[in-house]
Amino acid sequence: MRGTRSDRRPSNPALGPLTFDVHFLKHGRTRYVVRGRHIRGSFVVIPVAAKNGPVLPETVRVQFSCDGDGDFWRSPREDEPFVHNVRVHGWTDGIDPDNPPLGWYLGRYAVNLRDNGIERELPTGARRRTEAVVQAVVRHWSRLPERAALVLAAATTRAAEYAEHEAELAAEQEAKAASAQAERARVRVRSWLYAVNGISRRRPRPRGPLRPGWVPVSLVDDKGLGMGALRVREVEFSEALPGAVVYEVEGCRLAGRFTVGCDQWRPEPLPQGVRVTYGHVEDSSPFCHEHPHEPRVFGVRIGDLWECEAAKITASSPGRLAANVRTGVRARMSASDAAERRRRSRSGG
Structure with missing residues (x-):
């Protein structure tokens, strides 16, 4: 539609009657050529979608x-409005066409541009009259039958840009969701949530009896070579360390007890791995430096403890396990290689 004319009277009587010559431009823009008392120039209404x-x-x-064009240049542009001989340059945006503001809303890009290119703030009178004209133009535009088509045409010009922006936002949110899901899975695995909840709801089962008698055990070194045999028996369930069992061993040049259980002091809610204390850990001294019935290897009493992940324990590995000597010339030192190999074969196997 081109050349449509409509006489409008703004809410500000000081403006007098205005004549609008309406031209539909590309990309959903609408040009209003305005003529009135002390007012002349063009106003272009552009639908704008915010990111x-x-x-x-x-x-x-x-x-x-x-x-x-919405760019701001420091030079006069064709048919810029003159309001009471004040050139109005730039633009103002963020206007709701169904409820335009009443006053003092022109943005910082609405200025007076002098002939020498210097920008100045609009005088109060010119600003008030310019706002009244913009209100009248926007109200007229909001009632156009072509309004919906104009809005759609304006959106089409930046549809690809907005689609790319929305895709980036969606990808960002999907990455956050995947990260949160992975973190949730890690927390569930780490906390063993289901297992802990299941255990908390169970009634403790009665503890079974100890296996009676001695059990023969073959010894091997870290290379898998035989080192003889010994016998093992279960002495008791440890009361000082719940879930641990006290074993007694006898063999050639080897005798003593070992308290074997899970490592209860790791951060996981359920005990992990294996923890072996040399000696019989009793109720009165679970954290003592020395324990009764510590094993003797080649006549040397061995103390301390070791811990390991259960998956890494075989008949021949780990290759070395720490042990301190309690007596003899090596007191408070590490056990000899021969004593450590024999002790490792028992506690590791």
């Missing part, structure tokens, strides 16, 4: 010139 907002524009920008 992260609705897909279809809900606000408009009003450009002060005959072209619809």
Whole structure:
């Protein structure tokens, strides 16, 4: 539609009657050529969609010139409005066409441009009259039968840009969701949530009896070579360390007890791995430096403890396990290689 004329009287009587010559431009822009007492020039209404907002524009920008480009240049543009001989340059945006503001809303890009290119703030009178004209233009535009088509045309020009932006936002949120899901899975695995909840709801089962008698055990070194045999028996379930069992061993040049259980002092809710204390850990001294019935290897009493992940324990590994000597010339030192190999074969196997 081109050359449509409509006489409008703004709410400010000081403006007098205004004549609008309406021209539909490309990309959904609408040019209003305004003529009135002490007022002449073009106002272009441009539907604008904000990023992260609705897909279809809900606000408009009003450009002060005959072209619809929204850039701000420091030079006069064709048919810029003159309001009481004050050149109005730039634009103002963020206007709701269904409820335009009443006053003092022109943005910082609405200025007076002098002939020498110097920008100045609009005088109060010119500003008030310019705001009244913009209100009248926007109200007229909001009632156009072509309004929906204009909004859609404006949205189409930046649809690809907005689609790319929305895709980036979606990818960002999907990455956050995947990270949160992975973190949730890690927390569940780490806390063993289901197992802990299941255990907390169970009634403790009665503890079974100790296996009677001695059990023969073959010894091997870290290379898998035989080192003889010994016998083992279960002495008791440890009361000082719940879940641990006290074993007694007898063999050639080897005798004593070992308290074997899980490592209860790791951060996991359920005990992990294996913890072996040399000697019989009793109720009165679970954290003592020395324990009764510590094993003797080649006549040397061995003390201390060791711990390991259960998956790494075989008949021949780990290759070395720490042990301190309690007596003899090596007191408070590490056990000899021969004593350590024999002790390792028993506690590791």
